[in-house]
Each structure stands twice: as C-alpha cells, then as structure tokens.
Amino acid sequence: MDHAVAVPPLHTLTVAGRHERFPVNRVFCVGRNYAAHAREMGKDPDREPPFFFMKPSGAVIDASRDPAVPYPRKTANYHHEIELVVAIADGGRDIAVADALEHVYGYAVGLDMTRRDLQLEARDKGRPWEFGKSFAHSAPIGPLRRACDIGHPANGAITLTVNGQARQSSDISKLIWSVSECIAYLSAYEELEPGDLIMTGTPEGVNAVLPGDVMQGAIDGLDGIRVVVSQGHVEEPRRPA
Template identity: 70%
Template sequence: MTYAIPAPQPRSLSIAGIADRFPVNRIFCVGRNYAAHAREMGRDPDREAPFFFMKPAQAAVDASLPAIIPYPPRTANFHHEIELVVAIGKGGADIAVETALDHVYGYAVGLDMTRRDLQLDARDKGRPWEFGKSFAQSAPIGAIHRAADIGHPEHAAIALSVNDQARQSSDIDKLIWSVAESIAQLSMFDALEPGDLIMTGTPEGVAAVLPGDRMVGSIAGLGRIDVRVAN
C-alpha cells in the first residue's frame, strides 16, 4: 500500500521485561473518578454514571525512562494528574463487569497533563474540553506491566511529587468506578479495540507545574515515572 502523503508514525509504549512494544490505538479517560478530586474541582462526588473523554494517540509519551515534555501553548495553568493506566489487549462491545478484566493486557503509571484554564473555560461555557485535555504529549506513560505477570491490582498506593515536594497521595482502591466497571461502561458506548488505553482518573492534589519542574509519579507494584517539563 502507498499513501498520498507520509503516514503518521505509530505510537507505542514499553512493556516491562520484554522487548516487544505495546501499540497505542486510542486513549480514553475517566473523568472525576476519585471523590476527593471531584470535591476539589467543585463537583458532587456521588456515584453517578461515569463519563469519558479522549486524548489522541499522539498524546502518548513513553516514560519508561526519564522523559521531557513541552510546556504547551495557550495556557498559564498546566496541571499534573497522576493516574492508573489500563492497557486493553482484547477488544469487545457490551462487556460484562464479571469478564471485563479478561480484556486487560496490563497496567502502567501515567500522567493526564491538563491545560486547566482552557478546560475550565470550556466547561463553564458548555463547550467540549478538547483543547484543555486532548493535545500532543499530554499523556506520559511508564512501562506496561502485564496482567499475566502481576495480576489485577485492587489496592496500591498512588503518589506524585513535584521537585521532591509531595503533591498527590492516595490509593487506587478509592476509585469510584473500578477498572472492571469502567471497561464495562465504556464498552457500552464504543467497542474497545486492542491497543486502547484507559486512564482511570486522578486523586486529589492536582496543581500547576512550570517549565523546568520535575514530576515523579508512582503506583505500588508498577514502578515510577520521572517526567520533566522543558524549560
């Protein structure tokens, strides 16, 4: 097959322990999935149906080694959000909660970087969040740990520091919607495909970073990521 113009380079992520790489298809994100974060964003943390938004594949940054991301344009309030990332290995639609974890290839540590000022302005005007959330290099993600090796974590400390100062600290057991429930809900709206990623939401403590800042995020059992914002 030949293309009329140069084809975009495919995005992929490292997999812990093996040389093969994980191809990135789509990136789905679960909004406000920790009660304390919902409250700090001025929203009711009650367990209403989850909602989702997307990032492009170009958002993915392999952060299995220390990584550098740009400070994006058109913002003065660039926020970190540490998250558990779920890598889908088997697709499907209308997936039952009871079998949802069978579709998981593995898990990783990730950051949903957000132009908060653009997101909140769009939210207040009833417009889509795209320019606040969906931009290139806004999802640094560490090495994927295969579920076949580590199982399916239910309890694990999740934390992020900026310049060695603690910012976010919680546990993934505080997810309002579990990984299995998020997969089941999402698959009702769109059939999941191999290579899809699901960013499951962030705990409280989100805040701005500046050029030159260093973020270190971790989830127990999944290692850590080390990401710096370019000067």
C-alpha cells in the same frame, strides 16, 4: 499500498521486561473518578455514571526513559494528574463486569497533563474539553506491567511529587468506578479494540507545574515515572498555590 500523504507514526509503549512494544490505538480518560478530586474541582462526588473524554494516540509519550514534556502553548496554568493506566489486549462490545479483566493486557503509571485554564473555560461555557486535555505530549506513560505477571491491582498507594514535594497521595482502591466497571460501561457505547488505553482518573492534589519542575509518579506494584517539564512556550505561567 500507495498513500496520499505520509503515514502517521505508530505510537508505542515499553513493556517491562519484554522486547516487544505495546501499540497505542485510542486513549479513553475517565473524568472525576475519585471523590476528593471531584470536590476540589467543585463537583458533587456522588456515584453517577462515569463519563469519558479522549486523547489522540499522539498525546502518549513513553515515560520509561525520564522524558521531558514541553510547557504547552496557550496556557498559564499547566496541571499534573497522576493516574492508573489500563491497556486493553482483547477488544469487545457489551463486556460484562465479571469478564472485563480478561480483556486487560496490563497496567502502568501515567500522567494526564492538563491546560487547566482552557479546560475550565470550556467547561463553564458548555464546550468540549479538547484544547484543555487533548494535545501533544499530554499523556506521559511508564512501562506496562503485564496482568499475567502481576495480576490485577485493586489497591495500592498512588502518589505524585514535584521537585521532591508531595502533591498527590491516595489509593487506587478509592476509584469511584473500578477498572472492571469502567471497561464494561465504556464497551456498551464503543467497541473496545486491542491497543486501547484507559486512564482511570486522578486523585486530589492536582496543581500547576512550571518549566524545570520534576514530576515523579508512583503506584504500588508498578514502575514509577520521572518526567521533567521543559521550557516550551511559557505564557506567564501561574505559580502553584
């Protein structure tokens, strides 16, 4: 088949202990899915229906080899958000909560990197979050652990340190909406497809990082990640509080 322009690259993730790789299709992200994080963002943590935003597949970085992510353009407040990532094996529409985990390929540790100043400006003006959330290199994700090997984690510590100092610490059992519920709710609006990823939300403790900072993220039972912030395009970055 002839193509009018160059074919975009296929973005893939490492599968722990396997030679094959996981092809990334779409990336769905759940907003404010931990009550304490909702409070720190100035929002009510009541269990209202979940909401989602998206990142392009090109935002995904294979974090299995200690990658560097560049400090992005047009921000002075670049934040880390540690998250449990769910990889979809079998698609479907109107998936029941009771059946949702049958559609999961595996799980990984990921970071939803955020241009917080741009996100909050857009939020306050009632505009989309894309410039704050959906940019290149904004989703470093570690090796996937297959559900057939580890089961479906429902609890376990989720942590992030920056330069060895604790920043985020919680438990995935504190998700307001569980993995099963997120899959079921999302599939009622959009048919899920093989290769889709769901980033399930971040706990409290989000804060800024600067060039040279080393982020280390972990979730019990999964492979941790180590990501360095490289120089990129620094525009008077804000120092963490």
